[in-house]
Amino acid sequence: MSAQERVFNETLLSVENISLSFGAVKAISDVSFDIKKGEIRAIIGPNGAGKTSMLNCINGFYHPQLGQMVYKGAVRKQMKPHETAANGVARTFQNVALFRGMTTLDNIMTGRNLKINKWKTWLLAAAIFVGPTRDEERVHRAFVEEIIKFLEIEAIRKTPVGRLPYGLQKRVELGRALAAEPELLLLDEPMAGMNLEEKQDMCRFILDVNDEFGTTIALIEHDMGVVMDISDRVVVLDHGSKIADGTPDEVKKNQDVIDAYLGVPH
Amino acid sequence: MFYREAGQLKSSYAGDEAIFPIVQDRWAMAVLLLFVFGVLPFIGTEYFYQAILIPVMVYSVAAIGLNLLTGYCGQLSLGTGAFMAVGAVACFKLATAFPEMNLIIVFVLSGLVAAGTGLLFGIPSLRIKGFYLAVATLAAQFFLSWLFNKVTWFQNYAPSGTITMPPREVFGFVITGAHASAEARFVFCAIVVTILALAAKNIVRGPIGRSWMAIRDQDIAAELIGYRPFQTKLMAFSVSSFYVGFAGAMAFALWLGSVETAEAFDINQSFQILFMIIIGGLGSILGSFLGAAFIVLMPIILTNVFVGIFDMQAVTAKHIEFIVFGGLIIFFLIVEPQGMARLWQLTKEKLRSWPFPY
Known part of the structure; x- marks a missing residue:
């Protein structure tokens, strides 16, 4: 899929310098990225990197202390979850809800x-x-x-x-x-705990949704094969900071990403 | 063998979404209604109506009310007795202040007054959940009991502290007061119960019912997909209180005739109705009826068995009745924790394949 690079121009959501902390714990620090209309955008990273927190911020469930979100061309005010839902954001959950x-x-x-x-x-x-x-x-x-x-x-x-x-x-x-x-569909680990066949089905559904309804999708996923295959662009988080952003091929070659996943000798 | 749905295919959403999608169920319901309205009013005795049928109906309405709140929306409440008292007192005040007002309107307004009160006491539900909410609703129970006792305006300054329903007619039939016939009161109750139960069923199978169940099952997910928890819970509180208040007005006007508010609608009432929906089945309209019937009938049956068959003294019978009754509740909860409605559902599923289950 990623072989034919698709081009997207219009930005649907841009996350600008978001920081979120719970007391002394910094969940997200100064992260910026954008989601273009119509693309499949993956958010990856090791455990505890702040991926789900990021989705919760987009969702309006958490309110970041710093930074802002520009959604559909306008700076978004602090919103309650049901308000973001009314604005066309839908999601699934890591542990089925x-x-x-x-x-x-x-x-x-x-x-x-x-x-x-x-x-x-x-x-x-x-x-x-x-x-x-x-x-x-x-x-x-x-x-x-x-x-x-x-x-x-x-x-x-x-x-x-x-x-x-x-x-x-x-x-x-x-x-x-x-x-x-939804205009923006957030999928939090849609394939966690599935076998190969179920994963293939789910991939097919995600691609079909994107293709047939033109829905913009942001997904968190740990299966790298899946991520690299179906997403247009990938943003990589580690310890709450963004370490890479780009097409799957670019991200795969990025030394920081490799270090984050495999560890670095000290 | 007789209860088969094979071949009953639905070709429209209307058929699929009907309350009784299976033909046999529709017939059973029709026969039941025919029995209630066509046979029961002609065969009963005064005792039969006053001690069995009318209480079962009154408590069914109250149980439906609590079931909407606790079974469907997941908000535990122990203030049921108080909301019944609100309905009863509102009914008394309205009936005495406006003697010309149609009794049906009096009942509906009493329900609405209770709904408003329920709305007020439902506000804490935004912040507190589960057992803590139950404790908060206990406040309603004790506060309202105290209020109706303390402020004599609610009793029209009667020195005895009791409220008594004046005689009123509906469509020419006297249905309240000392001279109302038991048959007339029963028929009026039956009509009201049928309408209210149908309305409750319609509410829970539509968008409002779904919003309540969503809040009950996963309140955070419900909020994230667009439900507003506060409005949804308050709606459940007010609709529930409307039913409970209506039941209170019925208990006062159609069944007891004269009550001492704080005594008749005390904390025990709240528990009784909670037991009804737990035994009958949480989240089931049918369960509300079964639970109400169980709790009202079981003591009567047990007394009759002990006194009539075993020739015991009434006092001894009463004591043994408590023991057996408690035992039965425990037995039911162990055998089927989801209540009698679930038991009925399982029976129907078994019947479908009987006598060849494989």
């Missing part, structure tokens, strides 16, 4: 929550159900069925997600994020 008591279908339907017309489904209409609420539900059900078809999970539509194997749960979680029709 599905709603375990609900079915696959309901889980993906929750991803539509910002698209559902609040007036057609307000309390009294919802209590009566027949009429506006039912019509609204149908519209979104049809959309969700498209996602279910796309991810090939038709058979587990009505299964509570708590009973599903791990690989499928990850897939449902991707479905929930896609249901929000």
Whole structure:
């Protein structure tokens, strides 16, 4: 994939000199990078490098002490998580965070929550159900069925997600994020703990999402083979600082990156 | 053999999303409703309505209310008794202050007053969770009990401290007060319960129900995908309190007729209703009914068995009843921790393949 270099011009999100610390622990120090519209951007680094913290900052879950984010051409104010969600950012989680008591279908339907017309489904209409609420539900059900078809999970539509194997749960979680029709999709280790076959499936879905819907994707992943294959550009973090940024080939050759991963003799 | 869904294919989302997607269930429900409205009002005795049917219905509404909050939205509450008291007192004040007002409107307004109170006491839920929230709702229980006892305005300055429902009619039938027939009160209860249960089912299967369950299962993830935790929880608190308040108004006006607020709706009520939803099944409307029926009926059945069959003294029977009742609760929770609704669901799954399970 990386063989044919794709060119992206428009910047969707630029992270400028972000620093985040918890008390005396510096999680991220002075990191800057940008995410172009339509690309697959990987964030890699050894354990504890600050990758997930970085996603949490983009998400609005953590608020960095220094630096700013420019999203869609405007400096972003401090936002609550549900506000960033309303602004087109969706994500999946490192340790699957599905709603375990609900079915696959309901889980993906929750991803539509910002698209559902609040007036057609307000309390009294919802209590009566027949009429506006039912019509609204149908519209979104049809959309969700498209996602279910796309991810090939038709058979587990009505299964509570708590009973599903791990690989499928990850897939449902991707479905929930896609249901929000995000502009920027953040994937936190989408392939952790999967076998080869499941990884191949997941890669295919990620590439298809990027290709068919034009969704910009930022992903954290530890499988270097996958990262180098599917991403357009890679940013490498180590101990909270950025040590490299570029195409997979550039990053692979970077001495700092090699040192960070393999260690350096002292 | 009889309970098969093979061949019942759905070709529209409407069919797939129906409350009872299986034909047999729809028939069972129709028969049940027919029985409740067509047969029960003609065969019961005064005792049967007053001691069994009406309490089961009143507690079903209260249990649905608490289940919406605890079972669906995951917010533990021990203030149920107090919100029932709010409903009862509001019903009393409205009925006596506006004698011309239609009783249905009185009930709805009582529910709304309780909803407002629930909203107020739901505010701490933004910051505290689980058992700590339960303790915070205990404050509601004790504060409101004290308030209704202390401020005699709530009892219309009655020296006895009790509130008594004046006689009122709906569509020409007297359904409250001393002269209301048990049948009329039962039918009114049954209609109200049917409507409220249907509304609750509709709410939980739609977007609002999903938002509650999302907050219950993963509050952080729910917030990250766009739900607003505070609004969602407050909505759950107010809808839940509406149901509980409505149940309180029903208990006062249709069942007991005259109550001493602080006595009738004390902390024990809160626990009873919590037991109902735990035994019936958290996160299930059917479970609310089963739990209410279990808790109301079991003591009556046990008393009848001990006094009637074993010829015990009433006092001894009462003591043994406590022991057996406690034992039964433990037994149920060990056999099926997810409640009677889950047991029913498993039975249905078994029935589907019976008598050839393989």
